[in-house]
């Protein structure tokens with residue numbers, strides 16, 4: 001019987017072995033890249049109104065030109081012949097997404113599962129935690145509602161408890177040391193899961209995941225695992241392999257609101 005993990009990674013497996021090497025792509029118009037070193041060229045890729053300074057790119061982002069063109073190409077193809085377009089391009093395009101995500105995270109494509117949203121991914125990940133009554137999930141006050149809710153529901157079903165702690169007092173001055181020490185200090189002998197978010201949407205604080213995982217490994221709580229969500233701009237110092245589960249936000253961010 002297909003188990004949960006095999007079901008989830010089926011896309012990666014199928015695509016990792018086959019579709020990554022073959023298939024035809026829909027021809028996208030343009031496909032010329034702007035000069036990303038030039039702010040005016042980057043800004044020119046967006047149709048954002050010039051009447052405002054846009055400070056909400058983290059909420060809903062305007063699409064830059066290449067994305068607008070891709071959406072238009074796929075929309076037209078799907079309108080003209082939905083089934084053929086899906087069969088001709090669906091697998092190949094999913095393979096492109098899985099391949100890009102795997103490269104970004106430095107993992108094998110077969111380790112990637114695509115979900116409709118981060119909330120769905122978190123629900124699947126946290127909903128599958130093997131926990132018993134009396135065991136403990138450690139999370140933080142800085143996490144998203146989706147994380148808090150998925151953990152609460154899992155705790156209710158298993159009899160485990162969820163505890164949330166603060167990792168820093170002031171986001172502007174939060175240090176790697178302060179955050180790591182706060183996680184380790186909050187551990188209890190019955191803690192089995194540490195659930196944190198890499199980048200906090202509310203403050204912009206980016207957690208030192210590698211350092212936290214290394215600190216956890218040094219404790220006696222060898223069964224503790226960490227799970228994180230949020231997949232923002234590429235950055236160093238965070239390895240997807242450092243955690244047992246990772247849910248990514250695929251939402252594209254808007255351009256910075258500079259002149």
Ligand SMILES: Cc1ncc(COP(=O)(O)O)c(C=O)c1O
Nearest residue numbers: 117118119144146197201229230
């Ligand atoms: C850290 C984090 N978790 C979960 C979510 C929920 O994402 P989605 O709307 O894809 O379910 C978000 C959304 O921004 C987020 O920032």
